[in-house]
Amino acid sequence: MNKATTSHNCSTCLTRRTTEWRDLESDDLQTLDKTKKTIHLNPGEIVFNQGDKASGVYCIQNGLIGLRRVDEGGKSILIRLCSSGNTVGYNSFLVKSPQYNSAEALIPSTVCFIPGSTVSNLVANSPKVGERFLQHTLADLAETEDDYARNLTKNTRHKFLHILLMFYERVGYKDAVGLSTLELPILRRELAELMGVQPESISRVLRELQDEQLLKVDAKKILFTDMDTILEEICAY
Amino acid sequence: MNKATTSHNCSTCLTRRTTEWRDLESDDLQTLDKTKKTIHLNPGEIVFNQGDKASGVYCIQNGLIGLRRVDEGGKSILIRLCSSGNTVGYNSFLVKSPQYNSAEALIPSTVCFIPGSTVSNLVANSPKVGERFLQHTLADLAETEDDYARNLTKNTRHKFLHILLMFYERVGYKDAVGLSTLELPILRRELAELMGVQPESISRVLRELQDEQLLKVDAKKILFTDMDTILEEICAY
DNA sequence: CGGCACGTTGATCAATGTCAAGCAGTGTGG
DNA sequence: CCACACTGCTTGACATTGATCAACGTGCCG
Secondary structure, three states: OOHHHOOHHHHHHHHHHHHHHOOOHHHHHHHHHHHEEEEEOOOOOEEEEOOOOOEEEEEEEEEEEEEEEEEOOEEEEEEEEEEEEEEEEEHHHHHOOOOOOEEEEEEEEEEEEHHHHHHHHHOOOOOHHHHHHHHHHHHHHHHHHHHHHHHOOHHHHHHHHHHHHHHHHOEEOOOOOOOOEOOOOOOOHHHHHHHHHHHHHHHHHHHHHHHHOOOOEOOOEEOOOOOOHHHHOOOOO | OOHHOOOOOOHOOOOHHHOOOOOOOOOHHHHHHHHOOOEEEEOOOEEEEEOOOOEEEEOOOOOEEEEEEOOOOOOOEEEEEOOOEEEHHHHHHOOOOOOOOOHHHHEEEEEEEEEEEHHHHHHHHHHHHHHHHHHHHHHHHHHHHHHHHHHOOOOOOHHHHHHHHHHHHOOOOEOOOOEEEOOOOOHHHHHHHHHHHHHHHHHHHHHHHHHHOEEEEEEEEEEOOOOHHHHHHHHHH
């Protein structure tokens, strides 16, 4: 979008401070900067496809990337959402496997591609980088186990409320009169794919929640008219 | 059970060759051996509980350990099964969090407890150990994503057949007349907890599969009378 | 204007959960 | 040794959830 952001410098990149590269200095930082490629993506555009050779890793500058898995039957789900400061494609690269998942921009996004040779060099050069990748993997594992458990034990309503709150934490705000508000950044279909349900189920649970006066819906905008009750429902049971 | 196996020596331990400690030598190996504690567990006995302080890691010598998560509503599921050569509790230890899951022996099992200080020393001493933990975490993440996707997209029947085949790979054998056979090592309830369904659903799908002549059931023993059809069903769609 | 993707809603159906009953095996105490 | 309690497993009846199929409205874009 913005031409100025296309030529990016790792040394001054604020996002880098939350990535695996946060501990790099001088030479290593220059190596990173010289070999990375910055890429802009529109919604629906692909970072990489399930089955592709993993030739490096991708740092998300800004935006929202969905990791998608399609099964043999053609059913598609979103395994995880990743945003600014996350790295995607690293796991397949580190185990030298083809990409397990596809990565797709859900909103306009900027990612930096780091070639595999650079990753290998930097990991070999500085032990901190390896440690950061370990911590990142551990965090992804913990999150995936949480999602796994929730999706296996909860009903559609609970799972949906959880996703709403997750988005509220990321991009929610208070409107003019102090009401908690959220602009959903993704389609109904994508919400459904996060929960392993059909889009119609999303419509129905939204209607149900509106009928109960817990929130108001206007297309992608959600107004939480009774956040307390929602929080209680999610946390209690 | 067997007294002889209680005093164990890491240097000669065959299981160690598939753990994070496989690359250790001489001094490090002695440190490991001197500080580890070997523990025998009967079915139902607990290695550690969800919420416990993670004071070290546990290597599974033999047996079958289930990682269980109980949610606020009291529903319990099995997140993952671990057996000989796996390490459990390492993820919580490495991120210095309380245990995310409980670990419980599902059959008679032997595990070695490695105190946290030993783990930290060995990781600091030899970079290979850290790399092994990274690879282990990556493998667990990949497996959890697979399970996640399957559980979100497949029905009870498909998930159950998948679990049967998984057990067949681990402990299956051909009987006297060459028929694929399996002694299920766990309860119906535990099978259900692996899939996030009710035990009754396991009974029903077992009945269905018997009625279709795909297998025969005698308590815990499963005879696969038509393995080809089962494999086709799982792989195709 | 026409086509297309997204979203909503209704009707219906299939899958799974829930509840209750009964059976088999096992261990315990009288 | 028997009576009893207890747990695991199965089955049936029924309720509930969510999927499926179809129709329709809206907004966007060529």
